[in-house]
Amino acid sequence: AGLEPKPKAEKMFALMDRFLSNDPVSLQKDILDHVEYTVARSRFSFDDFEAYQALAHSVRDRLIERWHDTQQYFKRKDPKRLYFLSLEFLMGRSLSNSVINLGIRDQCADALSQLGFEYEVLAEQEGDAALGNGGLARLSACQMDSLATLDYPAWGYGLRYQYGLFRQVILDGFQHEQPDYWLNFGNPWEIERVHVSYPVKFYGTVEEETLNGKSCQVWLPGETVEAVAYDNPIPGYGTRNTINLRLWAAKPDGQYDMESYNTGDYINAVVNRQRAETISSVLYPDDRSHQGKELRLKQHYFFVSASLQDIIRRFKDGHNNFDDFPEKIALQLNDTHPSLAVVEVMRVLVDEEHLGWDQAWNIVCKIFSFTTHTVLPEALEKIPVDLLGSLLPRHLQIIYDINFNFMEELKKRIGLDFNRLSQMSIVEEGAVKSIRMANLSIVCSHTVNGVSRMHSELLKTRVFKDFYELWPHKFQYKTNGVTQRRWIVVSNPSLCALISKWLGTEAWIRDIDLLIGLQEFAADADLHQEWKMVRKVNKMRLAEYIEAMSGVKVSLDAMFDVQIKRIHEYKRQLLNILSIIHRYDCIKNMEKTQRRKVVPRVCIVGGKAAPGYEVAKKIIKLCHAVAEKINNDADVGDLLKLIFVPDYNVSVAELVIPGADLSQHISTAGHEASGTGCMKFLMNGCLLLATADGSTVEIIEEIGEENMFLFGAKVHEVPALREKSSDDKAPLQFSRVVRMVRDGHFGFKDYFKSLCDGVEGDSDFYLLGSDFASYLEAQAAADKAFVDQEKWTQMSILSTAGSGRFSSDRTVEDYAETTWGIEPCTCPS
Numbered sequence: 137a138g139l140e141p142k143p144k145a146e147k148m149f150a151l152m153d154r155f156l157s158n159d160p161v162s163l164q165k166d167i168l169d170h171v172e173y174t175v176a177r178s179r180f181s182f183d184d185f186e187a188y189q190a191l192a193h194s195v196r197d198r199l200i201e202r203w204h205d206t207q208q209y210f211k212r213k214d215p216k217r218l219y220f221l222s223l224e225f226l227m228g229r230s231l232s233n234s235v236i237n238l239g240i241r242d243q244c245a246d247a248l249s250q251l252g253f254e255y256e257v258l259a260e261q262e263g264d265a266a267l268g269n270g271g272l273a274r275l276s277a278c279q280m281d282s283l284a285t286l287d288y289p290a291w292g293y294g295l296r297y298q299y300g301l302f303r304q305v306i307l308d309g310f311q312h313e314q315p316d317y318w319l320n321f322g323n324p325w326e327i328e329r330v331h332v333s334y335p336v337k338f339y340g341t342v343e344e345e346t347l348n349g350k351s352c353q354v355w356l357p358g359e360t361v362e363a364v365a366y367d368n369p370i371p372g373y374g375t376r377n378t379i380n381l382r383l384w385a386a387k388p389d390g391q392y393d394m395e396s397y398n399t400g401d402y403i404n405a406v407v408n409r410q411r412a413e414t415i416s417s418v419l420y421p422d423d424r425s426h427q428g429k430e431l432r433l434k435q436h437y438f439f440v441s442a443s444l445q446d447i448i449r450r451f452k453d454g455h456n457n458f459d460d461f462p463e464k465i466a467l468q469l470n471d472t473h474p475s476l477a478v479v480e481v482m483r484v485l486v487d488e489e490h491l492g493w494d495q496a497w498n499i500v501c502k503i504f505s506f507t508t509h510t511v512l513p514e515a516l517e518k519i520p521v522d523l524l525g526s527l528l529p530r531h532l533q534i535i536y537d538i539n540f541n542f543m544e545e546l547k548k549r550i551g552l553d554f555n556r557l558s559q560m561s562i563v564e565e566g567a568v569k570s571i572r573m574a575n576l577s578i579v580c581s582h583t584v585n586g587v588s589r590m591h592s593e594l595l596k597t598r599v600f601k602d603f604y605e606l607w608p609h610k611f612q613y614k615t616n617g618v619t620q621r622r623w624i625v626v627s628n629p630s631l632c633a634l635i636s637k638w639l640g641t642e643a644w645i646r647d648i649d650l651l652i653g654l655q656e657f658a659a660d661a662d663l664h665q666e667w668k669m670v671r672k673v674n675k676m677r678l679a680e681y682i683e684a685m686s687g688v689k690v691s692l693d694a695m696f697d698v699q700i701k702r703i704h705e706y707k708r709q710l711l712n713i714l715s716i717i718h719r720y721d722c723i724k725n726m727e728k729t730q731r732r733k734v735v736p737r738v739c740i741v742g743g744k745a746a747p748g749y750e751v752a753k754k755i756i757k758l759c760h761a762v763a764e765k766i767n768n769d770a771d772v773g774d775l776l777k778l779i780f781v782p783d784y785n786v787s788v789a790e791l792v793i794p795g796a797d798l799s800q801h802i803s804t805a806g807h808e809a810s811g812t813g814c815m816k817f818l819m820n821g822c823l824l825l826a827t828a829d830g831s832t833v834e835i836i837e838e839i840g841e842e843n844m845f846l847f848g849a850k851v852h853e854v855p856a857l858r859e860k861s862s863d864d865k866a867p868l869q870f871s872r873v874v875r876m877v878r879d880g881h882f883g884f885k886d887y888f889k890s891l892c893d894g895v896e897g898d899s900d901f902y903l904l905g906s907d908f909a910s911y912l913e914a915q916a917a918a919d920k921a922f923v924d925q926e927k928w929t930q931m932s933i934l935s936t937a938g939s940g941r942f943s944s945d946r947t948v949e950d951y952a953e954t955t956w957g958i959e960p961c962t963c964p965s
């Protein structure tokens with residue numbers, strides 16, 4: 137219905153099948169056609185990578201069909217749409233996720249096996265799309281999957297970086313960064329839209345002019361760059377709906393610098409034009425050194441301007457009154473990175489559409505919602521006024537005007553409390569006068585949210601306390617979630633089959649609440665048997681990877697204990713390594729007979745350090761130095777191994793998470809806004825060793841303290857503990873292991889000195905010393921539980937059963953209902 141061809145198109149429809157068929161024979165034909173005509177290899181001779189390309193193109197064709205139907209349907213129905221603005225999307229691989237969501241995985245596997253190829257081997261050929269840093273970016277990807285699956289009329293907007301997050305290479309235990317030129321071998325998952333492009337302007341001056349008797353500001357920009365759209369179809373699971381992730385690439389604009397051409401400087405003219413492309417060339421790694429960088433600010437505005445031109449064009453195609461904008465459009469700011477959007481909407485409405493300021497402001501205040509992902513006030517983004525004024529002079533004026541109005545309103549509310557006024561101002565005075573992007577976003581958004589309940593409480597009571605007191609109604613909490621499609625169905629197929637078997641249905645893949653049904657069987661001996669089998673298969677897969685990558689053979693009887701995430705002091709990888717040293721020290725000092733009682737462990741650590749983050753890089757080196765010692769100590773053997781998994785990314789996560797027995801989420805309380813890695817482990821039946829921080833507080837509520845290993849200071853205890861010297865709080869074992877590092881037990885004595893200094897005396901900001909004793913107790917409790925494999929299995933089943941609240945389906949539904957005001961719009965099949 138609604139998709140019938142127009143009469144003149146009937147002939148064309150007659151010439152092609154309405155939809156591509158998904159039976160193995162049709163798939164085979166499509167794959168071979170793509171080998172011959174797209175990859176341009178002979179269908180009698182092609183390798184695994186070429187087979188992957190042909191398969192990818194066959195899947196892409198099916199995505200395109202659905203994409204067209206969905207977009208046409210949205211256009212016809214004209215529902216209110218959500219536009220999710222994010223500078224980062226960590227998508228990972230597309231093939232495996234697409235075939236699962238399209239429901240054609242088995243057909244593809246059949247088709248390929250008859251051609252002599254193995255589906256799993258081909259899926260491994262694909263590189264990751266790593267257009268993001270970590271949690272924030274992977275969250276965007278999970279939310280896109282949920283938006284598509286739940287049929288929401290939504291689009292994502294982002295940047296098509298030519299170089300994604302750097303590749304981490306370890307040489308002699310040190311991290312080195314290499315560029316991730318992910319587009320080297322082409323990208324079958326995107327559709328280049330050469331005709332969807334917009335000019336984006338920078339620099340120049342603002343002049344006052346008179347228009348219809350009224351004075352107005354006119355921006356005369358100095359440079360123009362073209363933004364070209366690349367569409368990435370995002371298929372929903374169990375639905376025809378396929379939404380769009382539109383990423384912008386920078387190209388030189390169509391205007392020619394005639395001056396240079398005329399003066400005969402042809403080569404320089406071409407080279408200068410080429411420079412435009414650098415805007416979208418590289419993703420900034422998550423460190424603070426990017427703040428105040430012109431290129432970074434250019435990226436932000438480039439992305440914002442192109443996206444809004446596109447959104448406004450679509451709105452105008454069918455609407456002629458901007459007052460209807462808030463009924464048709466919701467704009468989500470994923471952190472402050474896209475926050476210039478609020479200023480840009482004001483500029484377009486006032487300067488280009490000639491609305492009055494008040495009318496424009498009214499519209500802006502109804503369309504934006506803002507999610508913040510950080511806890512630390514010092515991590516909030518600031519843009520130096522000089523930089524902003526030179527790159528975007530008109531935007532700076534508008535920010536000043538917004539701030540002037542805000543300050544006037546505030547004075548009426550709180551009087552002349554200058555301290556508070558200056559803290560809440562969008563403009564920060566000081567050595568470097570700057571724009572506070574978080575303040576701007578809060579002032580202009582109708583809703584502000586944190587990413588877990590604890591995080592939102594901290595926003596209300598600490599980080600944005602003043603704003604909360606002013607506008608309590610704006611503040612909400614939305615606990616993060618992850619998609620069970622990628623994190624169970626794609627990455628852990630055997631667990632997926634087991635869950636469906638015991639629940640008697642696959643419906644949980646779209647309706648995660650059904651997982652709770654597993655609770656009923658948590659003590660069932662047959663389920664235990666099968667559950668252990670599945671876990672063993674996944675551990676084998678991981679062990680093979682470890683051996684191939686590091687040459688270290690690990691025992692499957694050992695507890696696989698994993699901490700994988702970006703390396704940050706607050707995430708406390710150092711605490712983990714120090715406790716591994718403690719474990720090593722204990723084993724060394726034991727009688728041989730005692731050693732038999734030790735629960736064997738394989739400790740797996742992985743994560744990237746931002747290139748400029750020296751402490752994080754030292755932690756990586758320490759991990760390697762300790763591993764070198766332990767893994768080669770004959771006294772220790774299989775009792776303890778330490779493995780660093782290099783280049784942690786989405787596909788590494790897909791392999792490691794299903795094989796983990798225990799995973800660590802041990803940030804200092806009050807520092808992890810949410811954490812999403814923990815949710816993926818939980819869904820996969822891995823037990824958690826954790827502090828009560830971010831979303832783990834809510835995980836405790838779902839599965840009960842008794843099913844995890846908790847330790848450490850609580851958030852309200854942290855300030856007082858920081859006042860005490862570490863030497864008064866740290867147990868002797870702590871001083872002993874730090875001394876081992878200091879004394880050069882693992883070499884590189886001088887290099888590690890600053891790490892040791894940072895956790896002793898008055899400098900133990902992240903409380904490693906004071907949490908050490910309770911951390912060791914939690915570790916001992918995990919060892920004890922692991923000995924009783926039936927008990928462990930029961931805890932594991934209860935973890936999966938209780939993970940339903942942490943699906944991004946729940947998160948997205950919550951946003952849709954209480955923040956965005958959008959409803960499902962289901963394209964007919």
Ligand code: HBZ
Nearest residue numbers: 269270271272422509587808809810811812
């Ligand atoms: O966002 C993370 C939080 O640390 C984590 O607790 C939370 O679960 C997750 C999703 O809400 N924050 C980030 O991942 N932040 C970044 O990646 C980042 C990227 C660019 C920046 C700053 C931070 O300039």
Ligand code: PLP
Nearest residue numbers: 270271701785786789811812813
């Ligand atoms: N990086 C990658 C590749 C991930 O898959 C995830 C989440 O699973 C994260 C970072 C965030 O992990 P965490 O929430 O533990 O910091």
